[in-house]
Amino acid sequence: GESVGLHLPTLSVQEGDNSIINCAYSNSASDYFIWYKQESGKGPQFIIDIRSNMDKRQGQRVTVLLNKTVKHLSLQIAATQPGDSAVYFCAENPSSGGYNKLIFGAGTRLAVHP
């Protein structure tokens, strides 16, 4: 399948290690943030979200951290597996109570090596 992340920054990790993917967002008024995973030939898939009244949220093997002071978002993946290899995008919702508009970041390719 085609690559969606041909020219994206790449994070290479060993299987079993923890991964941290970072994202800087643009709008200080954004109140909702989402991490998406996109594999080649597929559409983005929801991983985890966080609202601006929180600074940390945990899911299964994933944790999202939000630092509103510096407008920074990170995704931590524990015990990274080969199936985690994909391009990861952060997205922000710049409107509150609106129609769920999302603005996507540039993306980071995660390459997991056995």
Add this chain to the structure above:
Amino acid sequence: EAGVAQSPRYKIIEKRQSVAFWCNPISGHATLYWYQQILGQGPKLLIQFQNNGVVDDSQLPKDRFSAERLKGVDSTLKIQPAKLEDSAVYLCASSWIGEQYFGPGTRLTVT
């Protein structure tokens, strides 16, 4: 639950030709989105429908792009005439409240 369906999956056309993409959202989802994803970039929203009404089309190049969702269910996105810079993956997504679910996309190559 069936996901968002899109067709065709791939399309190759020459510049100045026309092309249309079709999307069938998840049943019951009132909101439908069309995104353009250029290689190496994140998806960019082109147009957002709430039922059959347009909520946001601020980034849709209206001189060549059009979209409709006449019955508030499936939708078509058309490009006429196509330019080389329109080469991209066109993603459709739908939502009820909150999370957007994406289809597999249509990869358009304009030569």
